[in-house]
Amino acid sequence: MTTSEVRAGLGRKVAADLVAELVSELGGEQFVIIDPDLIENYRYDWARDPAAGRPLAVVRPEDAAGVATAMRWAHRHRIAVVPRGAGSGLSGGSSAVEGGIVLSLDRLRAIEIDVDCRVAIVEPGALNAEVKAAAREHGLWYPPDPSSFEICSIGGNIATNAGGLCCVKYGVTSDYVLGLDVVLADGTPISLGGKRLKDVAGLSLLKLFVGSEGTLGVVTRAVLRLIPAQQPPSTLVAFFDTVAQAAEAVVAITRTTRPAMLELMDSASINAVEDVRSMGLDRTAGALLLAQSDVGGSGASAEIAQVRAVCDSVGAREVFTTDDPVEGELFAAARRAAFPAIERRGALMLEDVGVAVPLLPRLLEGITEIAERNGVEIPTVAHAGDGNTHPIVVYDVNDPDSRRRANSAFAEIMRLAISLDGTITGEHGVGRLKKDHLPDQLGPEVMAISRAIKNALDPSGILNPGAVL
Amino acid sequence: MTTSEVRAGLGRKVAADLVAELVSELGGEQFVIIDPDLIENYRYDWARDPAAGRPLAVVRPEDAAGVATAMRWAHRHRIAVVPRGAGSGLSGGSSAVEGGIVLSLDRLRAIEIDVDCRVAIVEPGALNAEVKAAAREHGLWYPPDPSSFEICSIGGNIATNAGGLCCVKYGVTSDYVLGLDVVLADGTPISLGGKRLKDVAGLSLLKLFVGSEGTLGVVTRAVLRLIPAQQPPSTLVAFFDTVAQAAEAVVAITRTTRPAMLELMDSASINAVEDVRSMGLDRTAGALLLAQSDVGGSGASAEIAQVRAVCDSVGAREVFTTDDPVEGELFAAARRAAFPAIERRGALMLEDVGVAVPLLPRLLEGITEIAERNGVEIPTVAHAGDGNTHPIVVYDVNDPDSRRRANSAFAEIMRLAISLDGTITGEHGVGRLKKDHLPDQLGPEVMAISRAIKNALDPSGILNPGAVL
Numbered sequence: 055m056t057t058s059e060v061r062a063g064l065g066r067k068v069a070a071d072l073v074a075e076l077v078s079e080l081g082g083e084q085f086v087i088i089d090p091d092l093i094e095n096y097r098y099d100w101a102r103d104p105a106a107g108r109p110l111a112v113v114r115p116e117d118a119a120g121v122a123t124a125m126r127w128a129h130r131h132r133i134a135v136v137p138r139g140a141g142s143g144l145s146g147g148s149s150a151v152e153g154g155i156v157l158s159l160d161r162l163r164a165i166e167i168d169v170d171c172r173v174a175i176v177e178p179g180a181l182n183a184e185v186k187a188a189a190r191e192h193g194l195w196y197p198p199d200p201s202s203f204e205i206c207s208i209g210g211n212i213a214t215n216a217g218g219l220c221c222v223k224y225g226v227t228s229d230y231v232l233g234l235d236v237v238l239a240d241g242t243p244i245s246l247g248g249k250r251l252k253d254v255a256g257l258s259l260l261k262l263f264v265g266s267e268g269t270l271g272v273v274t275r276a277v278l279r280l281i282p283a284q285q286p287p288s289t290l291v292a293f294f295d296t297v298a299q300a301a302e303a304v305v306a307i308t309r310t311t312r313p314a315m316l317e318l319m320d321s322a323s324i325n326a327v328e329d330v331r332s333m334g335l336d337r338t339a340g341a342l343l344l345a346q347s348d349v350g351g352s353g354a355s356a357e358i359a360q361v362r363a364v365c366d367s368v369g370a371r372e373v374f375t376t377d378d379p380v381e382g383e384l385f386a387a388a389r390r391a392a393f394p395a396i397e398r399r400g401a402l403m404l405e406d407v408g409v410a411v412p413l414l415p416r417l418l419e420g421i422t423e424i425a426e427r428n429g430v431e432i433p434t435v436a437h438a439g440d441g442n443t444h445p446i447v448v449y450d451v452n453d454p455d456s457r458r459r460a461n462s463a464f465a466e467i468m469r470l471a472i473s474l475d476g477t478i479t480g481e482h483g484v485g486r487l488k489k490d491h492l493p494d495q496l497g498p499e500v501m502a503i504s505r506a507i508k509n510a511l512d513p514s515g516i517l518n519p520g521a522v523l
Numbered sequence: 524m525t526t527s528e529v530r531a532g533l534g535r536k537v538a539a540d541l542v543a544e545l546v547s548e549l550g551g552e553q554f555v556i557i558d559p560d561l562i563e564n565y566r567y568d569w570a571r572d573p574a575a576g577r578p579l580a581v582v583r584p585e586d587a588a589g590v591a592t593a594m595r596w597a598h599r600h601r602i603a604v605v606p607r608g609a610g611s612g613l614s615g616g617s618s619a620v621e622g623g624i625v626l627s628l629d630r631l632r633a634i635e636i637d638v639d640c641r642v643a644i645v646e647p648g649a650l651n652a653e654v655k656a657a658a659r660e661h662g663l664w665y666p667p668d669p670s671s672f673e674i675c676s677i678g679g680n681i682a683t684n685a686g687g688l689c690c691v692k693y694g695v696t697s698d699y700v701l702g703l704d705v706v707l708a709d710g711t712p713i714s715l716g717g718k719r720l721k722d723v724a725g726l727s728l729l730k731l732f733v734g735s736e737g738t739l740g741v742v743t744r745a746v747l748r749l750i751p752a753q754q755p756p757s758t759l760v761a762f763f764d765t766v767a768q769a770a771e772a773v774v775a776i777t778r779t780t781r782p783a784m785l786e787l788m789d790s791a792s793i794n795a796v797e798d799v800r801s802m803g804l805d806r807t808a809g810a811l812l813l814a815q816s817d818v819g820g821s822g823a824s825a826e827i828a829q830v831r832a833v834c835d836s837v838g839a840r841e842v843f844t845t846d847d848p849v850e851g852e853l854f855a856a857a858r859r860a861a862f863p864a865i866e867r868r869g870a871l872m873l874e875d876v877g878v879a880v881p882l883l884p885r886l887l888e889g890i891t892e893i894a895e896r897n898g899v900e901i902p903t904v905a906h907a908g909d910g911n912t913h914p915i916v917v918y919d920v921n922d923p924d925s926r927r928r929a930n931s932a933f934a935e936i937m938r939l940a941i942s943l944d945g946t947i948t949g950e951h952g953v954g955r956l957k958k959d960h961l962p963d964q965l966g967p968e969v970m971a972i973s974r975a976i977k978n979a980l981d982p983s984g985i986l987n988p989g990a991v992l
Binding site for chain 2 (some may be wrong): 160169170171172173191193194214215217222224225226228229238243244245246248249250251252253254255256257258261262264265267269270281300304306308309311312349350351352353356374408409410411412437439440441442449475476477478479480481482483488492495496497499500501503504506507508509510511522523
């Protein structure tokens with residue numbers, strides 16, 4: 055045997071002993087996956103980061119005590135832990151780390167609705183859609199609605215401070231988190247906030263953990279604020295000659311009204327949808343806006359009429375409105391059809407850059423220019439009311455040069471957003487894919503205090519190493 | 524001269540040298556107050572904490588560069604800094620520290636409205652009311668509305684994460700802070716967030732600084748989110764036999780509607796108001812609810828009709844409603860009259876405890892019991908829709924025994940709130956008055972990580988020492 059073979063053998067022996075200790079402390083083999091074939095299912099999230107490592111094991115506790123046990127073990131042995139919800143993340147925040155463990159929360163799925171307190175008490179593995187459904191049974195609503203709401207977990211939503219379509223009016227995940235149970239890096243369980251709606255006692259740790267992408271602790275339970283069920287919406291679709299015109303309409307609309315949805319599709323995404331199925335969209339339009347109002351009763355119709363007046367005054371080519379929620383859903387279907395339609399064109403790199411709303415035209419013009427220069431297609435959809443865009447870089451997965459050009463465009467889009475005083479990520483998180491670009495946005499001083507806080511809470515650096523910071 | 528006289532003399536000499544150095548670095552005496560009589564105006568906030576110290580000087584920079592200069596000087600000499608806005612804080616968060624400096628932000632008052640981005644760019648000394656007025660000129664609205672909005676500063680609002688009456692629907696200060704410029708403990712200026720509405724790049728430092736009560740940094744500029752102007756409200760006043768009945772109504776109301784205001788006055792506060800001026804309130808009622816809807820048009824009237832139906836079904840004695848904003852303002856005047864009316868009865872200690880909404884009856888019953896046992900009056904008004912209450916302990920400032928009993932009642936109310944899984948402060952902050960009670964609410968583990976974060980950002984502990992932690 056060569057020296058390196060001996061080392062590898064010893065490494066395997068040590069690893070096996072460590073895992074055996076973990077199994078024993080967790081109280082059973084059913085909580086730990088060591089079969090390499092099964093582990094493969096937990097190595098990647100939707101970013102499919104080719105750099106994902108091979109973990110020692112996947113730990114699947116069934117309660118917070120199990121999470122704490124796993125963290126104490128990891129802390130004692132200085133083993134990297136990648137917390138994982140449903141694995142639908144888009145930035146590689148749940149890519150496995152070589153020699154670490156994946157801590158999957160997919161067995162912690164309890165949902166309890168406290169109707170009188172108007173809160174949901176939820177374990178992190180529960181899906182967003184399941185929380186919405188449980189609330190709906192009581193006439194209540196959990197607003198945050200990432201496009202992936204049917205398959206993404208609440209734990210992942212909290213980790214990334216997920217947004218969505220209705221957050222233009224209703225805010226993001228952070229606005230709905232009233233309480234969190236968190237297991238810290240050394241296995242200590244803490245509880246922050248609770249069912250009370252207002253609380254300023256002490257530092258805002260609750261808000262710090264939201265959006266920390268598993269780098270500061272592992273959420274084992276959340277108290278989520280619910281509000282009364284949404285009223286049936288009125289809906290508008292408007293077509294514009296140019297993205298600049300549509301953006302001008304967005305600025306004017308949000309000055310006087312508060313739509314519950316205000317989405318934009320650019321020419322490339324309109325055509326991608328029409329290529330798949332004719333939905334009667336105007337292929338020659340530069341952009342489409344989709345707006346909904348949910349203020350209830352005749353108010354929704356009146357608000358949509360206001361939105362229509364703005365679109366007309368800006369010079370929209372064509373505007374359709376409806377107070378019929380079913381017809382409105384058909385309008386919204388075009389927006390929902392964008393991702394699947396674009397996916398047919400090749401492999402995708404999904405961007406998530408954002409700018410102040412009036413800068414949308416400059417961002418979108420810049421993206422068009424980046425697409426042309428790199429020879430890739432980049433259709434774009436946007437949560438326009440928030441200035442948050444999803445340019446979708448399409449490439450040929452079997453063509454290394456196409457991939458290289460896509461990577462280059464992906465990075466250029468982030469640099470463009472930063473140059474417009476925008477952000478590299480509005481709702482998906484930094485994860486591992488965007489980590490190298492974070493210092494360009496935040497600057498060295500903010501990076502330094504971010505690291506100081508990370509070190510204060512996770513001095514051994516075992517929580518999701520390589521993500522974010 | 525005795526040894527201690529020599530020491531005191533040397534101390535004065537050293538202090539004078541230090542202040543001279545500060546004056547020189549700031550570039551002029553106009554930025555530093557050393558006259559003890561003038562300093563007196565900056566020693567206390569509204570908590571009038573008798574333990575407030577005598578500061579070396581009050582520093583009044585006129586820009587962020589001056590703030591950074593003062594912080595670099597303080598950091599170099601390890602001198603305590605108490606940041607101060609308008610001094611209207613209620614928890615002693617701006618009480619001066621013996622031998623430190625007060626860093627007053629009252630000269631940084633610029634307000635700029637970016638209409639297209641729907642944001643206000645505001646310096647910390649600007650008053651909340653000034654920001655509202657500047658936004659109103661453009662048909663825009665800055666919602667957070669602490670009762671003191673006419674005299675409190677935006678910097679103080681950010682420091683305490685201030686709430687108010689409309690936050691039951693529109694959220695608290697933190698929900699409107701998109702960007703902050705902050706000077707750190709060592710004088711380093713940083714910039715967080717900006718005009719973009721959605722941003723999850725990196726840790727949520729922005730949210731951490733909001734509500735940190737001057738213990739982590741000094742805010743020199745904020746980007747605040749604005750929304751379209753509020754619609755004219757419809758208003759309801761309902762009288763109930765008991766607080767329990769009123770709370771039952773609050774739970775039922777918030778299950779189906781989203782009032783823009785949902786306030787409660789208990790029997791003692793109703794009578795305190797009527798004692799001063801007859802407003803036609805029912806003195807025999809156990810509680811009064813005040814609700815407003817602002818959804819616009821006929822929707823507001825419909826929503827208030829829904830609220831009325833709930834109040835009737837719960838068994839309200841009497842319910843008045845109006846769609847006339849002027850008449851509605853008369854209804855609201857009773858609520859606004861509560862503080863001045865109660866102030867006539869003696870000196871006040873203003874509590875700020877909160878619980879989950881359904882626990883309001885238990886909290887208010889407990890407060891009545893505490894009042895009786897301690898022989899003090901405690902009228903209570905509440906932001907009932909948020910479960911946030913302001914029990915107002917009335918005492919005789921010239922009677923030490925009355926003050927002692929009031930202090931005892933004040934502490935007991937906090938313990939009661941904690942026992943109900945509530946908070947010792949919903950919107951005023953911990954400051955120095957409630958600091959001793961914070962560990963009882965948060966527990967040792969959360970205190971430990973709070974201190975770890977404080978130490979990471981302010982290792983010398985010069986920022987607002989003695990407050991919060």
